[in-house]
Amino acid sequence: xxxxxxxxxxxxxxxxxDELMKRQPVGRKGSIVSNVMWRNIIGQAMYQFVVxxxxxxxxxxxxxxxxxxxxxxxxxxxxxxxxxxxxxxxxISSRExxxxxxxxxxxNNYVFVAVLSATVLFQIVIIEFLGTFANTTPLTLNQWFVxxxxxxxxxxxxxxxxxxxx
Numbered sequence: 103x104x105x106x107x108x109x110x111x112x113x114x115x116x117x118x119x120d121e122l123m124k125r126q127p128v129g130r131k132g133s134i135v136s137n138v139m140w141r142n143i144i145g146q147a148m149y150q151f152v153v154x155x156x157x158x159x160x161x162x163x164x165x166x167x168x169x170x171x172x173x174x175x176x177x178x179x180x181x182x183x184x185x186x187x188x189x190x191x192x193x194i195s196s197r198e199x200x201x202x203x204x205x206x207x208x209x210n211n212y213v214f215v216a217v218l219s220a221t222v223l224f225q226i227v228i229i230e231f232l233g234t235f236a237n238t239t240p241l242t243l244n245q246w247f248v249x250x251x252x253x254x255x256x257x258x259x260x261x262x263x264x265x266x267x268x
Contacts, residue, residue, distance in 0.1 A: 137268045138199050145263040146195075146256060150188045153252050157181045165245065172239075179229060179238040180245055186225050187253025190218060195260035202261045 135143075157164075157180060165180065167173035197204045197214075209215060228236045241249070 136199075141266060141268055142196070142199060142260065142263055145259065146188075146192050149256055149259050150185070150192075153184060153188065154181055157184060157252075165248075175237070175239045176241070176245075179241060180249060182238065183225065183229055183241065183246070183249040184252040186221075187250050188256050189253075190221055190225075191253040191256045192260070193218065195257050200264055202264055204257075204260075 157177070161167070161177045161180060162169070162173055165177075167176055194208070195204055197208065198206075229238050230240045233239055
């Protein structure tokens with residue numbers, strides 16, 4: 103709920119560019135999701151699938167987690183955290199559907215920055231302080247770093263996808 107609501111709010115507050123305002127409107131029978139959007143959606147979905155699959159199948163080995171029951175909770179928390187950070191960085195990449203420099207003017211949109219900051223803050227609170235309620239466990243700094251890194255790596259993938267002509 104946090105990701106969908108805050109993500110939609112963040113992207114909805116992006117002001118339209120002059121280039122967007124000069125385009126012809128889409129007719130009644132036009133698709134809401136353009137080919138450019140499909141390219142970006144499918145590319146990010148494939149990347150995120152590989153990340154989550156890798157964590158699910160090799161996460162215990164990669165993080166040196168034992169086979170005791172507590173390691174399942176740590177692994178599930180890592181998967182959840184990685185997924186959320188994949189979404190956070192994907193929101194940044196989605197600011198511009200075709201331009202590679204997605205950081206241009208990002209600080210001019212205070213709502214976008216506030217929503218992303220709130221998402222990250224909520225994520226920290228959920229992971230570190232709401233263990234029983236959220237079924238999570240606090241992560242080590244290394245585990246946090248890797249979760250954020252997995253999310254960040256979606257950005258160069260998004261940039262590479264934008265180089266595919268549509």
